[in-house]
Amino acid sequence: MPSISVAEIRPGSKVSKDVITPLGGMLFVKGKILLPRDMEILEAFLIQQVDIEGSEEDAQAMEPSKTPSKGAVKAGSVITASALAKSGSQLHEEYDHMLALIKKCYSSADAAVLPIYELRSGLEAMLAHIKDYHVLDFSPRTLNEQDYIYHNAVLSALTSYKIAQWCGYPQKEWLQVAFAGLLHDIGNAKIDSSIMQKPQPLTMTERNEVRKHTTYGYQILRKVTAINEGVRLAALQHHEKIDGSGYPLRLRGSQIHLYAKIVAVADIFHAMTLKRIYKKAQSPYLVLEEIQKEGFGQLEPSIVQTFIHKTTELHNGTKIRLNDGRNGEIIFSDRSNPTRPLVSVEGKIINLVHSRHLYIQEILT
Structure with a gap:
């Protein structure tokens, strides 16, 4: 099993030992048959030598077609480009229904009890198509800047549900976590619309008023049945930081409810990737990097790590x-x-x- 210089390796050679990047990531697994494009990948990662199995004659005998396979580079890919392209028309139907429903709830939240059973029905119908939802790829069919807060609510519901699944939390919690994502900003219903729709930077007074949406949200949800306390606390605590720098109560670490920690990640991601009246949408990949930075000290590290790992599990060829x-x-x-x-x-x-x-x-x- 000789170790051969990358410059001398021929396509068709079989790797006899896992190839690891300088930073410790898995590049190719033992047994991988190297294709022409793989030579460029090895050079791009500055790999100097690779352990190759057998003799030169054996390597030539194993040489495959010169056309590289898109699926050959990385095993265990979870989503294909074609699957992304087909991403659920039925999901979009249910998304639009949920969007209209949450918009109606915001308009009456301060004056009437939320139609929680109607919300639950709509949420369950949408989540029935969760397999068609990919966080980095899904885009609503219509995006109106004025409707940002409603899109953020529905997207945060979908993403929070996914995070709960990915983190291995009990299945009985998943729907309630989705409710937490859907209703986390319901307190904004009590904020003056002129502030919410203002295209210019907010004054200090206006920012302080907007911050009250967390306590307003808890007050609105306190009288709602069929949701658990975690949903209410997510509305109150989703701007708390584990280092104590958040609001409204400057809570730390374990003082913050798990639902709030999940929703915080989903909310930040969609707040930064959705176009708003006063701010352009940002690249989801740059937003993930920003979230990764905040994972050190402000957001729950295990949730951040899982979120970034799972959302970037895209098929090679995407x-x-x-x-x-x-x-x-x-x-x-x-x-x-x-x-x-x-x-x-x-x-x-x-x-x-x-x-x-x-x-x-x-x-x-």
Whole structure:
């Protein structure tokens, strides 16, 4: 099982030992048959030598077709580009129904009891299609800047449900966590619409008023049956930080309810990736990097780590657009740098870990 210089390796050679990146990520597993494109990937990761199985004659005998397989680079991929492209028309139908329902709830939240059973029915109908929801890819059919808060509510419900699943929390909790995501900002119903829709930066007085939405939300939900206390506390605590720097009560760590910690991650992601009246939508990949930074000291690290790992589990071959406008595709995701995979653009392989000025602007379907 000789260790051979990458420059001397021929396509068709079989890897006899796992190939690890300089940062400790798994590049190729033992037994992988190297394809022509894999040579470029090895060079992009600055791999100098690889352990190859058998003799040169054996390697030649195993040489496959020169056409690389999109699925060969990474085992265990969870979603294909075609699956993304087909992403649930029925999900969009239920999403639109949920959007209209939550909008109606906001308009009457301060004057009437929330129609919780109607909300539950709509939520269950939407979550029945959760397999068609991918956090980085899903886009509502219509996006109106004025409706940002309602889109944030429905998207946070979907994403919070996913996070609860990914983190392995009991299944009986999943629907309640989705409720927490859906209703976390319901207190904004009591904030003057002129403040909520203001295109200019808010004054200190206005910012303080907006911060009251957490306590307003808890007050609204306190009289609602069929939801648990975690849903109410998520409305109150989703802006708390585990280092005590959040609001309204400057709670720390275990003082913050689990639902609030989940919703905080979902809310930040959608708040930054949705277009708003006063702010452009940001790249979901840059937002994930920002969330990763906040995971140290402000957000629950285990939730952040799981969220980033799962959302970036895209199939190799997924079409993307870079921030410089060029289109390409993901060819390898290094789990040590999940937001910065190797991409193929105009016949050239780019390692986004090394090309920091570039990043994925959006996923194309």
